[in-house]
Amino acid sequence: MNFLPTDDQLAFRDTAVRFAREKLAGTYLQRARIHTLDRQLVREMGALGLIGPDLPEEFGGMGLDYTTAGLMTEAIAYGDFNISYIQLLASLMGGMVAQHAGRDISMEWIPRVIAGEKIIGLGLTEPRGGSDAAGLQLKAEKTANGWRLNGEKTSMSAADQADAAVIFARTEDSTTGSNGVSAFFVDLTEKGISRTHFDDIGTKPVGRGSVFFDDVVIPSECLMATEGRAFGTIMAGFDFSRALIGLECIAPAQASVDETWAYIQEREAFGAPLAQYQGVTFPLAEAETQLTMMRQLCYYTLNLRDSGNSHTAEAAMCKWYVPKTTCEIIHQCLILHGHYGYTTDLPFHQRYNDVLGLQIGDGTAQIQKLVIAREKVGRVALQYDKQAKGGAA
Structure with a gap:
């Protein structure tokens, strides 16, 4: 390719x-x-x-x-x-x-x-769910002309700034997991909606928060995809966003490395530029290698999507590996700048905190590794685990 x-x-x-x-x-x-x-x-x-x-x-x-x-x-x-x-x-x-x-x-x-x-946000995560994305409690009940929503979404990006959101809700009481989950397009100015803002250590301008639905009535045309079967259908879009997240994280790490290459050529120690010392240049050489490989992975994943090929495993690789590794690269660049790098005058601390959030949001490393494993061996491991715990396969 x-x-x-x-x-x-x-x-x-x-x-x-x-x-x-x-x-x-x-x-x-x-x-x-x-x-x-x-x-x-x-x-x-x-x-x-x-x-x-x-x-x-x-x-x-x-x-x-x-x-x-x-x-x-x-x-x-x-x-x-x-x-x-x-x-x-x-x-x-x-x-x-x-x-x-x-x-x-x-x-x-x-x-x-x-x-x-x-701005359109995504309302998926709930307080009791976290990584159990399909374990929803927010209810959508049918009315004469549409639906009534009751419940809470949390850890939603741009929660108090988004103008609308795609909200996942349970529409069938008798089912668990992803079955019985529907999606709705909701204008967040509707009556009965309130929002909060979290004070996170990074991505402050985007922000996370909770959105509360108290007898929020929406018209029937707000239903997206098939009633009760929206979870798997719409969640397939995350194979796209996970590759974008990888590239979003690569960029500040690359900026940090570029700035550090320039710094070590200007800064002198023991009568010579820092760039003459292998202990300084080798970490940057390693970072350039990692960034090149990660960038190739992300664009390979997008290329697979463009050509209509499966890319679920590759997208999960982008999501778990890239945020983790780019945090390590930014950290190394901060260290190479010495105590000046530790100040808020330089952007390394901010880049680190911003990227760090994506080791959690949009699916943790553990969840991504489960996705990769399932793509390689099917659901046999999950079935075995349920049987061992006395559950149904």
Whole structure:
């Protein structure tokens, strides 16, 4: 397979690179301390075509390939990890809405997402669930003209900033696991919805929080996909976002390495530049090797998706390995800058804290390894485990 970008892909990437270097990088630390996204900056991204390039043309997108979306995500994240969330959420959630929501909803919302005017979040995680994504308690009950929602979603990205969300809820009381789970497109300004904001150590502008539904009534057309069978159908989109997450994490690590290469050529110790010492250059050489391999994995995964091939295992590899390794790389760059690297004047601490959150969110390393194992040996290991515990296979 050929992973070299085409001229068209490079042109789109170059636009994102210029925006990231000229508009984002110099003020990343300032924005990182604020608990809200700069919506004017988001609209500027939209005007440049930097949001949801893969979304269908009929809804205002450019209909480009998934690899181009990855190139643009990585380029933006080089300048500001948090702002790159806008592109990632747009591609993930916009794709879900375009494929599974009603046409009227798609026509109303997707063009506004692409323009940077609206943000669509994902309401999946619940307080008692965590990694048990299908163990939902939030209920959706049928009414005469639609559905009534009651319950809580937590650890939701942009919880208090998203304008709408895809909300997963249980619609069948007699079932457990993913059976009986439906998805709904919900305008988060509906009556009966309240929200909170968490004070996390990283990704403050994006933010996480909880969303509470207290007898929230939504029309029947808000149902997405097939009633009671939405979980597996819609969750397949995560094979895309996990590759994007990998590239989102690679970018700040690459920026950290680039800055450290420059620093060790300028800084002197014992009468010579730090770059003359193998103890300094070898960790950076290792980091460059790891970044190159991880980048290839992410684009290989997107290439598989573009060509219509299965990429579930590869996406899970991106999700567990890349956030972990890029945190280690950023940490090493901080150390190589000495005590100056430990100050808040430099961006290493912020990049580390921002990337660290993705070792937890969107599926932990343990969950991703389960996914990889199941792709390789089927569900035999899970069945054996249930039998050993006295459960049904």
